[in-house]
Amino acid sequence: MSLRNQIRKGSTEILILTLLADQPMYGYLISQELDRRSGGYFEMKEGLLYPTLHRMEKEGLLRSEWQKTDSARRRKYYNITSQGREMLATQSADWQLFIRKLQEMLSDTDGLGAAQTAE
Template structure:
């Protein structure tokens, strides 16, 4: 897909995945990829700047755990502020998609 379309939705997708429970970067990327049926295939590396930014914005918090393989892994949890931001983004997306669908519905049978 066009990366410019995806760019505005990355925060919402990350917050949505993390809101389901503590998770880590690789799993977030895999979840988005699998649940979008491979549609949202973003550069996995670009996920981390977004995670760190949202952590600095207090939308996410993090903690470390050691894996069975002995590696240290960083887990992310959503905060109340993150939850509120996610709700706002969902509403905004709903209005946006409804508007887009309203325009495109007649031609593509989405109305």
């Protein structure tokens, strides 16, 4: 996968990997934590979250297990795999580079002054 393809995936994967790198979590908790930790900025809809978790497990980045407690509401806990940790490191580096490159482009004026603005 190319650098830009990973960026194209947006922040979804890296956010999930980041949360799970700290501790195992189930889907609903992931969405709550994302919302809480980002002050409401990162919300992840269920229609994106669950299919993404399934895909990431299929790719070997995560591993899931149903909670075995009997009385509680069923919860599928996701653990990050070593492959997932590698991916997190890769994607973090990719994002850092992307951010640096974008900042460079945004701040890069060629000194010719602004072009005329069409109406």
